[in-house]
Structure formats: structure tokens, C-alpha cells
Amino acid sequence: MEEFIASTLRSSVPLALAGVGALFAVRAGIFHLGIEGLMLASAFTAVGVAHSTESIILAVLAALVVSAVLSTIYWFLLDHLHADAIIVGLGLTTLSVGGTAFFLDVIFGQRGRLDSPVGLPRPIRGADDGAASLVSELSILGWLTPLLVLASFMLLRRTAFGLRITAVGTYSYGARAAGIRESRVRLAAMLCTSVGSALAGVELALGGLSTFSEGITGGRGFIALAAALFGQLHPLATAAAAVFFGAANAIGVVTQVNSIDFVPRPFILMIPFIITIAAVTVSAIVRTQAQQRRMERLDAHEP
Amino acid sequence: MNQHLARLITRLAPVVIAFALAFVLFAATGFSAGSVASGIVEGVFTGRGATTNTIRWSIPLILIGLGIAVSLRAGEFNIGAQGQFLVGSLAAIWVALKWDLPKPWLIFFAIVLAVVAGALWSAIAGVLKVYLGADEVITTLMLNFVAIQLVQWVATGPLRDPFSSGDAASTERLDPSMRVQGSGEYSLELILLTIAVIVAAWSLLERSRLGIAVQLIGANPKAAAWQGLSIRGTQLHTYLIAGGLAGLTGATEVFGPAGRVVTGSTPALGFTALVVATVGSLAVVGTVAAGLFFGGLQAAILYLPIVSDLPPSGLRIIEGLVALLITAQLATALRRRRSTQSPLPDKALNGNQPIEEGIQHVLSRRSRDETG
């Protein structure tokens, strides 16, 4: 059980960071399929810089910068060249897959993986007993995640900036009527997404084994997006969804170690995806019905 | 004719730019652009087994890409080809390993079952979208992950290859006598099958009722409704077609070059095929051409290490850049910059139809400008 909780916490940190980041873009109306790519590029950058400078701070900063630059390119393609958000997102992911492997080889002469001499600090380290052992594996970013989620909530729901993002994504006419410059707001939202993705990538690479390996993200970027959607684009609910997906992943990890035979492991790992499909469907049905009710209510006013 | 030429040029410009950027990168990182280029040419055309490899990788991309093109033409953003492909592969390998039939019948049933499996897998998302309104991008994406886990299960459980090693689990290999193509050789059957599918896809899109319906609905669903088309039925058909073709590809891989199903299935064919269909402007001829192009690139990726010290991932960068740029409207952007400067176009507040939207709608709202 302890093992399961510890594993859940570890797996949900990157999902929560990337998921909460993702909801900024999606709220601004951009269906962001490039999270995976941003995470991968950030993870690589962080390890690369850490490998060269042995400075964890520089590593994090570099990851943030790379992620922001890629996001700005994404934004430019969408807003100025009217490209398709989905294709560009997938392209960004492909580019990162190729780019990280390429630079890994070209700069570091490595194939497959690169180790970092430093990792993210772990505030409570090496505790073996009781409650502390659950969190002893947690990196500083893991500790900061709840704060970041809370900050995202404040940013989205308690500042004019956050309200603008929602306005731009949901009701363009109203946003323009309020004098909002939509393009800028979209850029800002995508930069928020880039921060979440970058931190998620850093956590993946430097939070545990301090290593970058090709394809280290393993689809987590897509799952993070699913968490944001599952969480109805609300930061706290998204974080909860991330924990849920993390728990599902942890079951996989734990069952792998202590083999459980009554249900094959892959079926357990499918659960979050199936639940996401169900959630999307249910919310679609609810939406249609609400619309119908609204029409009927409007009708009822007529004599 | 002039117009076709202009369209061709606008289509090719992003590809050219992508190559240019990549080669600048290669040159900047100390590789000889010339040798990389000649390496690519060798890998695609002239090297030993190059054409075989190009065709080997083009076939699945074309087959899957054509299905995606049909789907995208109808305005349905079905990005679940990878999952449909995997499910089709599983159906095929199951028949191949477990059924006891003469080879021709075995292949026949395997293909039929693979097509049906792929189509049904796709239809899950189709029904949820068309009748219940569930966003197909999310559902197809999620179904991909479910399919990957299914493969994981099959490859580690029921059909496990007891001798497989390393990270990737694999199903048992098909007996070589059952396959139509070993590695490194041509398969006339697969080439003929692909040509047949190309012709069928062309007839379907350009010369059939369904094709006309798909085009009208994709181009303007409202106008299609005014003219009496059944929108839902047509959309559902496109899911079946896309899934069926992806499933078929699963069968061709199993009986052809792959001979088994591997977890973490090597290159993500489904995603590359999405790029193939888009690069090909969702037209049959364009998709075939783009399929050959990306098939060649894949062949070159595998060949390059032999002749050049450029890491093969470098070519993956080209793929990514093409996808990144392919939908960008480079020409219109230049024109637009000159014409409008006002932050608030006059019509904005005069607006005729501000559609009431909500978070829920954002989830399903995507730009589909370039899918036509």
C-alpha cells in the first residue's frame, strides 16, 4: 500500500504540472497536441544543461526557455499563418522526438540516454519509516506542485488575465467587445502552457533517476491533456484527474513488481483512457440536453 | 492548368522549406549537407534494397493515409489510425496463429477480420461523435492508448513469443511459409493490393455517391443539409472506411514485412499517415505521392547510418518540420499583412452571428480551415 501511494504521488506530479499547463491553452481555444513534444524537449534540455554545467538552476531555466520558444513558434504558426492547431501540435511532437535524439547524438555523442550528474533536490530524503517514506522520493518540484496548481487557479479565476483567457477561448465576440487583444492573450496562455510542460519535463528527467532517455515522456503529454479535459479545464479538478491517472499508472508499476494474476496488467492500464472516453461522452450528452432545455425554456415564454 | 501548378507549388513550398531548414541545421552541426543528401537519395532510390524499402514503408502509409483522407474530407478529425491499425494487426495475427486453415483461406479470413476489427474500433469513436456529440479527437486518441495496451496484453499473454527479449514484447512470429513477403524482398501481392485500394479509393471519392456526399459535407455541412444529404450516415461511413483501411494495413504488415506484432510498434505509422494525408491535400493522388515521399524518408532513416554519420533521427526532424509547416498558409499570410491592420475589424461588433459558446464547445472547437 505504501509503495502504491508513493508511486501514485511520483507518477502524478508530471501529469499534474503538464495538465494544469495544458488547460491554459485549451481554455484559450487551442487544442494543444504539442504538450508531449514540449515535455520531451524540456526534459532533454534540462538533462543536457545539467550534464554540461552541473547546475540544476540553469537546467530548469534552459528548459523553460526552450519550451517557451517552441510555444511561441506554435502560436505564430496558428495566429499569423493560420495553420491547423492539431497538425502543428502533432508536428511539434514529432519534431521533438527527432530533435532530442538528434542533439543527443550530435552534442553528447550518446544514443538512447544521457545521465545527469545532478538531480532535483528531495527535501525529505532517505526516511524509511511510516508517513515520511511515502514522500521521501518526492522532488522539490513535487512539493511545489500543489502550490503551482493553486497559483494557476488564482491566475485563471482570480485575475483579469485569467478571465481574459476564458473570454477569448469561449466567446470571441464578447472578448473583442471588451477590448481584449485576442492574439496576445493566446500567446500568454500558450506561454503558461509552456511553463507547465517544461516543469513536467524537468520532473520526469531530473525528479527521479536523473536521466534522459529517448521517448522518456511515453505519451504522458497526451494523458496530461486528457487530464485537463477530464477535469473540465478546472485547475483543481485537473490536478485530481492527474492523481487519478497517476494512481492507474501506479497500479501498473506495483502489479508489475508484485505480480497479480486475476486481471492482466494492461487492462488496468487501460482504465484511465476508457474513463476519459466515457467522461467526454457523458459531458457531450449533458451539453446537448442542456441546450435543448434552454430552447424549450425560451419557447415557453411565448404565448 | 496554371491553377493546378500554383496549387502544387503552394503545397510543396512547406516541404521545401522544411528540407532547407533541416539542411541548415545539419550543416550548422557539422555534417556535410552534400553527403546527407546523397545518402538520402541512396536510401530512397539507388542504394542496395533501397526501392524495396521505400515501397515497404510507403504501402502502409498510403493505405492508412487514404482512409484518413476520406475521414478528414468529411470534416471528421479521426486521429485514431494508430489504434485501428493495431487492432487490425491483432485480429490478423490471431487468425494467422490460431486458426487451422489452408494458406489462401487463412489470409482471406485474416484480412476480413482485420478490416472488420479496424472498422469497428473506429466506429466506436464514430458513433460517440455522430450520435452523441463526443469529441472525436479525444476519443480516437484515447482509443489509441487502449489499443496499445491491448497489444501489450496479447504480446505478453495469449500470443507471447517465448523467445522475445529486450524491452519490446512481441507475439510469436508467423511461420515464413505463411507470409507473402520476407524482409528485404518485394511482394507483388502487396503492391497489387495497394494499387487496387488506390483505385478503389479514387473511385469512391471521385466517382461514387458516397464520395460526392463526403465532399459536399466536408466542404459545407450546412449546404449539404439544404440539399438533403444524410449527414450522420455519411460521417459514420467515413469512420468505417478509415478504420477498415487501417485494419487492412494491420493484416498486410502481419503477413508482409513485419510478420508479427510488437509492442511499442516501431514508427508510429498512424501519425505519420495523418501527416501523409494532410500533405497530400486529402486527395488520392496527393496522398499516394506523399506516402511515397514519407515512405522514402523512412527507408532513408534506416539506410542513412550505413553511409553517413548523420544520426537517423535527423530525418525525423524533417518529418516534424513538414508537419509543422504544412498547414501554414504562407502565401495568404503575406497578403493579409498588407490589407488589414485594425485590431477590431468593423464587422466584429456589427457581428451577424456570434455563436454562443462555452468551455464545452471549446473542447470541440478546432480550426478545420485546411482540411478541404
Next chain:
Amino acid sequence: MLGVEDAVGGLPRTAAVRCSGVTVDFGSVLAVDDVNLTLPVGGIHALVGQNGAGKTTLARAIAGLQQHTSGTVQVNGVEVPPGANLVARRSGVDMVHQHPSLIPELTVAEALELGSPSPRRGPFLRGAIERRWSEFLESRGVDVDVRRRVKELSVELVQSVEIARANPGRGGLLLLDEPTAVLAPSRVEALFEQLRAMVATEVTILIVLHKLSEVRNIADTVTVLREGRLVLSPTPAAATTDAEVGAHIVGEDLADPSPRSRLRVVGSDDEVAIAASGIDAQAVAGESPLNNLSLDVARGEIVGVAGVEGNGQRTLVETLVGLRLPMSGAIRFLGVDCTTKSVEGRRAIGVRSVPFDRNAEGTAAELPLWQNVLGWEAQRFRRWDRLPFLSAAAMRRRATERLQRFHVAYADIDQPVASLSGGNTQRLILARELPDARALVVAQPTRGLDISGITGVWQALAELAASGVPILVVSSDLDELLEHSDRVDVIRGGTIVASHPRPFYRSAIGYDMVGAVGP
């Protein structure tokens, strides 16, 4: 360019609005044409006119939201610089648009905070903005829970919040663009109460209205625009009759301007070819639902449906075409009961339609001409009768034939429809819909077309009618209906309130259109 300086300097503050020579030129259309208008401080002033008369544009110019081409606009003695104020609210003037601008996804408090001229920088406390806006709305007499999301509120509540927000305060000017259009008739009075309360605080209100009954109910003066020109300067509402105002709205009272000089081809048994009886149907958004609507069109007859926009025209056409099914009543085409038939089922017996919007509904912009002119009928051109293959040659041949027959000007049958002019696009739609039509429903056939385009469309319709096809034309352009119809039905509140035979009397029709009573 801006000229007319002598009218400006040092005038006493006697007028809330003073327009002199205001013109707004949209290039192809002169939306507002040399308007001189003075409104006194205080009171409620109605601005009325047909669709496209320039009411909204004039109001926007006064609010400073629309750049005027020439002339000067003064509000409370201060000149409004042309187009200087595209977005921000100015003190003392505000406008409530037809469409709500509050963000549906936010709570009322958040939406108001976002739209306020001075939204807070940095984080705010939810309670603080809720208190702020709750007090604000309370002070302006609107009772609403500011914690609720905008999308959960009724249309009328959203509107009253918007009006309260726009309230410019003592001595200011508020412009309202057709606020009653989105309201159920029973809710209009509540809106008017809110406006009267504002007038009591010395706010001047300029309100764009459609119904004369509402003008009479709320307005102190009435002003009429027609085709961008001022045809009735502000006149005390009490000093006019509905008939007078109606006549100004629709134009001179000419008896039968140009008699439609052709014989009606009436079927041997004088059969009713299009018949709708007692139709009730759910409304298309922003319209009246259909309410026991009945109409009929005989063979070879052109019946025009006139009405102020939003009275159920779109709902009517979509119901006739089969895009929506009526809740009760019956629809018959050519003697066949079509009440529950699909669009395709109706087309099978020869019902054809020309949709409202030729770009959004009539054609697919990127598809080539030949595909558009054939549309879904392309499915009929088989190469071999028993095989499902279509023949490209046959399709193209037929497409060319049709394009030429309807005089569509084009270079290449493969060019996209997007490259055609509006007139040619409309002709292309006619070329698709008319040849096989046995009954025709037409919506807005000439909107936005130039004179030659308009002539061409009506010529084609007249020829079709001459061959015995019944035609129903819904249009917001009364002039063309009067010129070309055999009969004009007036739709109001989702029902046909009157049917006028030739000779037509504009004022009578105009009166029916704006009517004294709601549905």
C-alpha cells in the same frame, strides 16, 4: 475632409445628439447618407426603419464605434471624433448591442469585472468583486445573483445586466440596438420599466425598434430612416399615427408600382401547389416560433412573404424545406403530404429551395463550380445504369449546360465558387435548384446583389412561374416583393397576419408588418 466647422463652436448644451451631414460609406453601400439629426436632452427616442435602412450604423456612429465618412457628430456638445473609439467605453455615452457581450462562461461578477474600464490589476478576492458588482447592480435596480454564471441566466436578465452596466449615469446618452428583438413579448414591458427608470435619472436614450406598438409604448419621439436617409425627423410620438410612420418606413404610397404583366398559369383544377396549414414549430434561435401559420401558393403563382426580420421567416422556410419538422399542422407540396418527409424526400417530388445565405448555406466555397452546380444531384449521373460508378463526363456536361443556361460568368468549370461574384454565385444556385423544380421556396434571393444581378434572379423566377411552378419568396426587401409577386403575405410573430392581392398598397402592408399588436 471633415469640414462643417461652423456648426460646432460654442453652442449651448441643448442637444443630447447633434448630427450634421453624417455619412457612412461602406464602399459598395452608402449605409448612412447625409443625416442631420438633433435629439433633445432627456427622454426616450425611437429610431425605426426597414432592415438595412442604416439604423444600427447610425447608432454606432453616434456612439463612436463606427467611423463616419463625413459630417460631424456631437454628443452633449462634444464632438465625437470619427472612429477614434473603436472599443473602449467613453464616459457619458454607451451602447448596448443586439448580441450580448457578457462572457457566458464567467460569473456575472467576473464578466462585469472583465468588461469594466478599470479591471483590477493583480489578483482579486472573489468576495470583493462580487460585493462591488452586486452593489453596482443593486444601485441600478437589477436584482441578480452575481455569483451565477452568465450562461445560466435568462436572455432578458442578461440584457438588463448589460443595460445596467452601460448606463452612462446622470446626463449621459445610452444607445440600444433592437433590444426587444431577443425578448419574448411578455418580457418587453419589464425592459421598458428599466428604461423609464433610467430616464428618471436624466439619461437620454436612443433606441432602435421594429414594432410600432413598442414605439408608441415607450418612445417620446420617433425618427425614421429609409435607405440610409432621414425621412422623418424626430417627431413627438403622440403627434403621429402608426399609419403615417408605417408609410415613412416603407416609402411612398404608390398603388401597384409596376404591375406584373403576365398571365398566371393556373392548373386546370386550380390546385393549391404549396400548402401549409396550422403550422406550429420551434423557433430558430433569435426568432419567433411558428404559431398556427397557414399559407398557400397556387401553380404558377409567386407569393412574397414580407415581414420584419425575426418574425419567423427562417423558421418558416426551414420547416417548408424539411430541415426541421413542425410540432403540429400539415405541409403539402403538389398534393403530396410532406409533413414528416425529410429534405431528401421532399426533393424527390420536386421541391427545391434557395437558402438565405448563398455562401454559408448555398454553396461550398472551395469546391469547384461543376460540383456546386450539381450538388447532391451529382449522384444521378451513372456511367452504367446498374453499376454505382458516376460518369465525370456526364456530370461536367450537365454542369456546363446549366451554368451557361443561367448565364453564370466563369472562366473554368474547375474554379472554386469562392472566386465568383455574389451575383454569379446566386445564379449558380438558381442553376442548381430551378431546372428540376416543381415547387420552389426561395429565401432572400437578391440580398447584396447589384442591379443586374437582381434583374437576372427575378427574370429566372418569373420564367419558372410562367411554366406553372409555384414559388414562395421570403424577402426583407419589400420593394422587390411588391414589384414581382402576385400576392404578398405578411408574417408577424410567427404567423401570416394578412394576405394582400394586387394592387398593393405599401402603407397597408407596412402597417401589417410593424403591427400594433404582438403575436
